[in-house]
Amino acid sequence: MNKKFTYLLVFILICSFCVPVFASDSVYVWSDISLPEAVSTSTVLGENEGNFLNLTCGSATLMEQSTGTILYEHNSHEQLRPASVTKVMTILLIMEALDGGTISLDDKVSCSEAASKMGGSQIWLDTTETLTVNEMLKAICVVSANDASVAMAEHIAGSQELFVERMNKRAKELGMNDTCFKNCHGLDEDGHVTSSNDIALMSRELMVNHPSITNYTTIWMDTLRDGTSQLVNTNKLLRNYEGCTGLKTGSTSTALFNLSATATRNNLSLIAVVMRGETSSIRFEEAKKLLDYGFSNFEYLQYGHKGDVAKNVLVNKGTTNSVEVVFESDCREFNS
Numbered sequence: 001m002n003k004k005f006t007y008l009l010v011f012i013l014i015c016s017f018c019v020p021v022f023a024s025d026s027v028y029v030w031s032d033i034s035l036p037e038a039v040s041t042s043t044v045l046g047e048n049e050g051n052f053l054n055l056t057c058g059s060a061t062l063m064e065q066s067t068g069t070i071l072y073e074h075n076s077h078e079q080l081r082p083a084s085v086t087k088v089m090t091i092l093l094i095m096e097a098l099d100g101g102t103i104s105l106d107d108k109v110s111c112s113e114a115a116s117k118m119g120g121s122q123i124w125l126d127t128t129e130t131l132t133v134n135e136m137l138k139a140i141c142v143v144s145a146n147d148a149s150v151a152m153a154e155h156i157a158g159s160q161e162l163f164v165e166r167m168n169k170r171a172k173e174l175g176m177n178d179t180c181f182k183n184c185h186g187l188d189e190d191g192h193v194t195s196s197n198d199i200a201l202m203s204r205e206l207m208v209n210h211p212s213i214t215n216y217t218t219i220w221m222d223t224l225r226d227g228t229s230q231l232v233n234t235n236k237l238l239r240n241y242e243g244c245t246g247l248k249t250g251s252t253s254t255a256l257f258n259l260s261a262t263a264t265r266n267n268l269s270l271i272a273v274v275m276r277g278e279t280s281s282i283r284f285e286e287a288k289k290l291l292d293y294g295f296s297n298f299e300y301l302q303y304g305h306k307g308d309v310a311k312n313v314l315v316n317k318g319t320t321n322s323v324e325v326v327f328e329s330d331c332r333e334f335n336s
Contacts, residue, residue: 053293055286058256058276061196062290064298065204065262065269070197071294079178079193080275083250084121084144085258086186086194088202089167090153091248094137095210097156105134107155114160115150120187122147123229135224141216142231144249146185153184160184174201188254196273203247203260203271217246217262236284237261241291247271251280261287263295267302270294304331 051074059080062072070076097103109132111125123139125131125147131139136152139145153163160183167181178195186192206213220238222231234249243263250258257277261284263270272290277283304310304327312322 053289055274055289056278056282057274057286059196059273060275060286060290061200061271061273062294063200063204063271063273064294065207065264065271068201068204070200071270071298072290073197076197077178077195078275079195080258081188081192081252081255082186082194082199082275083188083252083255083258084146084186085199085248085250085260085273085275086181086184086192087140087144087149087250088199088206088248088260089170089181090149090163090184091137091140091213092202092206092210093156093163093166093170094133094140094152095206095213098133099210103133103156105132105137107133109133109136109151109155111147111151112154115147115154118146118150118185118187120146120185121234123224123231125151131224138216138219138222139224139231141213141246141248142219142222142233144234146187149185171198171202174198174205176201186250186252186255188252196275199258199260199273199275200271203262203273207245207247207262207269207271214245217248218244235259235261237263237287241288245269249283257283259283259287261291263291265295267300268295268298302330306330 053072055074059075059078060073061070061076063070098105108130110130111127113127116125116127121144123143123145133152136148139148140152150160153160157163157166163184164181167184171179171181176194176198178193179198180191180193182189182192218238219231220233223229224231235244235246237244241263243265245262245264247260247262255276257280259274259277261272270291272287272294274283274286274290277286306327306329308327310325310327313325314322
């Protein structure tokens with residue numbers, strides 16, 4: 001009999017008090033508060049349970065997006081080459097620069113000699129042309145453009161090397177302990193490694209804190225250069241998996257086929273990461289297996305939304321007879 005892992009998901013309700021106390025001897029006396037039980041014990045089957053989904057890829061992780069709970073893992077901390085899934089971190093830093101106001105979508109970005117010679121997936125940038133940040137971001141998200149990635153790295157940090165330093169710093173902040181970035185695009189380089197667990201971590205950070213990225217990651221077809229350059233998304237799940245919201249593909253002859261796939265159904269958002277799939281089709285099928293497992297076995301029960309009044313609480317010796325206890329954030333039970 002396989003051993004089951006039990007993860008306790010605790011959602012803490014933090015109460016906001018709307019009325020101040022002015023008298024020095026005033027005391028709030030709390031009566032018992034009956035709120036919905038916001039604690040769920042979910043049985044999560046992981047790598048020690050065995051590869052019961054019969055995945056053939058080298059490594060895989062399934063994560064619930066809002067809480068970061070791991071729902072399934074297979075060799076999840078094995079250090080492997082990420083290929084262009086590297087660009088999840090590149091995109092994250094671009095979005096953070098946009099939100100921080102250091103760059104804007106309308107900024108013009110030039111192409112250096114180094115960027116123009118990247119090779120691999122690209123939009124054939126020329127040193128004589130400039131594109132906007134919006135166009136560069138679209139090229140990175142849709143067709144995984146290496147040249148656009150380097151151009152954006154140089155635009156934000158001054159050089160790709162300095163940008164990679166920022167990538168590794170951000171990885172440490174996110175707890176990506178299996179990761180070392182050597183470049184911003186993902187082409188094979190000695191020591192450029194990460195894990196499916198770490199890819200899930202950075203994918204979650206991107207999707208949770210920069211949800212507008214789906215304006216780019218859900219594009220199936222588009223164009224650049226006044227319609228003369230066609231873009232077709234490398235993520236085939238956008239066309240054949242209900243609720244798919246992204247995120248990033250990657251492949252090289254050494255890394256094989258990788259994918260960070262995101263999807264949302266019935267308010268449940270999942271991140272499925274697959275590394276070292278033998279073929280392109282296998283990585284998509286394995287991601288579907290992970291997502292299907294998640295959507296079939298887990299759900300959210302909503303108890304209250306941010307700002308909802310949970311209960312009126314009586315107050316003794318206060319400046320008012322009662323105060324409202326409100327939800328500081330959405331209160332949901334993650335259930336299996």
